[in-house]
Amino acid sequence: MPQINTTGDFDTEVDVLVVGAGGAGLVAALAAHEAGATVAVVEKYDRAGGNTGLSTGSVPGGGTKYQAEAGIEDSPERMAADLLRQSGPHEAEWLTHQLARQSAPMVEWLREDIGIELELITDYKHVGHSVPRLHAPKSRKGQDLVNDLVRALDEREIPLVLGHPVQDLLLNADGQVSGVIAAGERAAETRLGAPNIVLAANGFAGNREMVREYCPDVADAEYFGAHGSTGEAVAWVRDLGAKLENIGAYQGYAAVAYPHGSITSWTTVEKGGILINPSGVRFGDESTGYSGFAADVIANGGHAYVVFDERIRDYVAGNELEFRELVEMGGVKVASDPAELAAFFDVPADALTATIAQAAKDAESGAQGTPDAFGRSDFGFGPLTAPYAMCRTTPGLFHTQGGAAIDHDARPLKADGSVIPGLFATGGVAVGISGQQGGAGYSSGNGLLTAMGLGRVAGAAAANAPLPR
Numbered sequence: 405m406p407q408i409n410t411t412g413d414f415d416t417e418v419d420v421l422v423v424g425a426g427g428a429g430l431v432a433a434l435a436a437h438e439a440g441a442t443v444a445v446v447e448k449y450d451r452a453g454g455n456t457g458l459s460t461g462s463v464p465g466g467g468t469k470y471q472a473e474a475g476i477e478d479s480p481e482r483m484a485a486d487l488l489r490q491s492g493p494h495e496a497e498w499l500t501h502q503l504a505r506q507s508a509p510m511v512e513w514l515r516e517d518i519g520i521e522l523e524l525i526t527d528y529k530h531v532g533h534s535v536p537r538l539h540a541p542k543s544r545k546g547q548d549l550v551n552d553l554v555r556a557l558d559e560r561e562i563p564l565v566l567g568h569p570v571q572d573l574l575l576n577a578d579g580q581v582s583g584v585i586a587a588g589e590r591a592a593e594t595r596l597g598a599p600n601i602v603l604a605a606n607g608f609a610g611n612r613e614m615v616r617e618y619c620p621d622v623a624d625a626e627y628f629g630a631h632g633s634t635g636e637a638v639a640w641v642r643d644l645g646a647k648l649e650n651i652g653a654y655q656g657y658a659a660v661a662y663p664h665g666s667i668t669s670w671t672t673v674e675k676g677g678i679l680i681n682p683s684g685v686r687f688g689d690e691s692t693g694y695s696g697f698a699a700d701v702i703a704n705g706g707h708a709y710v711v712f713d714e715r716i717r718d719y720v721a722g723n724e725l726e727f728r729e730l731v732e733m734g735g736v737k738v739a740s741d742p743a744e745l746a747a748f749f750d751v752p753a754d755a756l757t758a759t760i761a762q763a764a765k766d767a768e769s770g771a772q773g774t775p776d777a778f779g780r781s782d783f784g785f786g787p788l789t790a791p792y793a794m795c796r797t798t799p800g801l802f803h804t805q806g807g808a809a810i811d812h813d814a815r816p817l818k819a820d821g822s823v824i825p826g827l828f829a830t831g832g833v834a835v836g837i838s839g840q841q842g843g844a845g846y847s848s849g850n851g852l853l854t855a856m857g858l859g860r861v862a863g864a865a866a867a868n869a870p871l872p873r
């Protein structure tokens with residue numbers, strides 16, 4: 405339980421204290437500073453970034469000027485409809501609509517006011533989006549996004565206190581949030597006071613016990629995110645009485661390259677690739693998306709192989725640096741004959757040959773609008789053709805999406821609808837917009853939308869200048 409700070413003594417006091425220096429926290433700090441507040445950010449580790457640093461840095465904006473310049477017609481309404489189609493019904497549908505409305509202004513604010521290098525990705529669409537709307541650093545590396553945000557903090561002289569894990573929240577004698585205690589192996593105990601605290605410490609994907617409790621279908625999946633997501637901030641708000649919503653939602657990834665540990669781009673699948681189990685057999689509708697399909701892989705033997713062709717390999721490697729690096733590291737094998745390909749991975753040759761032949765028929769029927777036995781009809785470029793390509797993969801958990809119920813200004817809500825004054829929840833600490841069906845409701849970009857979108861909402865509200873909704 406959060407502690408009572410009876411003396412009210414603090415080492416430092418600011419108007420807005422932000423816990424966590426990933427995308428959510430850094431954006432919250434910038435928004436609070438812009439609204440005139442004194443701000444500080446306190447981070448567990450010696451470097452800012454968290455999961456944001458590991459991501460591709462893809463931030464959705466529905467109806468940005470960059471989309472218009474590229475001739476793409478989009479709007480908040482279209483974006484919300486897309487996200488809700490993927491997520492299905494959930495406990496915070498209002499938030500899907502609010503974040504969709506705030507997404508284009510956020511992307512434009514990041515680029516034009518804060519000076520973050522983001523460009524619209526037009527080469528391909530992403531899971532859950534009917535038009536291209538993700539904006540990312542040129543490198544597609546989230547750490548570049550983080551570095552730009554940290555530079556923006558530096559320019560504004562916003563203190564970023566690294567290497568200070570927050571251990572607990574402090575309350576004043578009235579039970580109101582008043583500060584935090586930060587202490588670590590190499591940091592003396594420090595008491596930081598603030599009447600407004602933004603929790604931007606991400607979710608609990610790195611906490612096995614909490615994953616087992618809230619997301620049991622991925623309890624045994626390997627966690628591929630940053631070490632800092634250990635769920636303490638979710639536990640603090642829960643212990644203060646916040647209601648938890650959409651708590652079983654997460655971002656999974658069906659195809660982390662094994663043993664390389666990098667992403668086998670899902671574009672390989674969207675362009676016509678299929679996933680097979682160790683017996684060389686397809687087992688589901690891959691168009692569910694990389695997140696939802698992770699649970700299928702777990703249920704079908706725990707690892708899988710992505711089968712595509714050289715044409716798709718070259719297309720994706722030409723557009724995506726991380727995939728190109730995987731190819732250069734030898735993570736993708738190519739052979740003109742399915743039996744030869746099967747031999748690389750010790751998969752039954754007959755089964756793989758038959759699976760590829762059937763997939764070619766399915767792709768042809770799919771092009772005529774007839775779905776295959778699993779319900780898939782979109783095979784991108786069409787039937788796979790020799791030379792074929794293949795990569796061994798394992799399913800992973802990237803981050804959790806559910807958390808504290810919040811109001812329009814990101815204040816955690818109790819079951820009776822009252823707010824916890826002085827507290828704000830963003831990213832993985834707050835309820836997400838990815839539904840109530842495990843990983844299947846996740847659309848690309850939902851992670852950074854709820855992190856940075858809510859970060860901006862929380863930072864502005866904490867500085868007493870709420871954003872338009």
Ligand SMILES: Cc1cc2nc3c(=O)[nH]c(=O)nc-3n(C[C@H](O)[C@H](O)[C@H](O)COP(=O)(O)OP(=O)(O)OC[C@H]3O[C@@H](n4cnc5c(N)ncnc54)[C@H](O)[C@@H]3O)c2cc1C
Nearest residue numbers: 424426427428448454455456459570632831849851852855
């Ligand atoms: C491999 C991978 C790829 C992804 N790709 C994308 C993508 O392209 N687009 C997208 O939208 N999402 C993506 N995601 C998800 C996305 O990265 C996260 O949802 C998002 O980065 C969360 O941002 P955040 O600021 O809330 O958390 P983080 O970026 O994780 O930041 C939280 C910070 O809080 C710190 N912290 C934690 N506890 C404490 C504490 N007690 N005291 C002080 N500090 C603390 C952590 O150390 C961390 O630095 C991806 C995730 C992974 C793992």
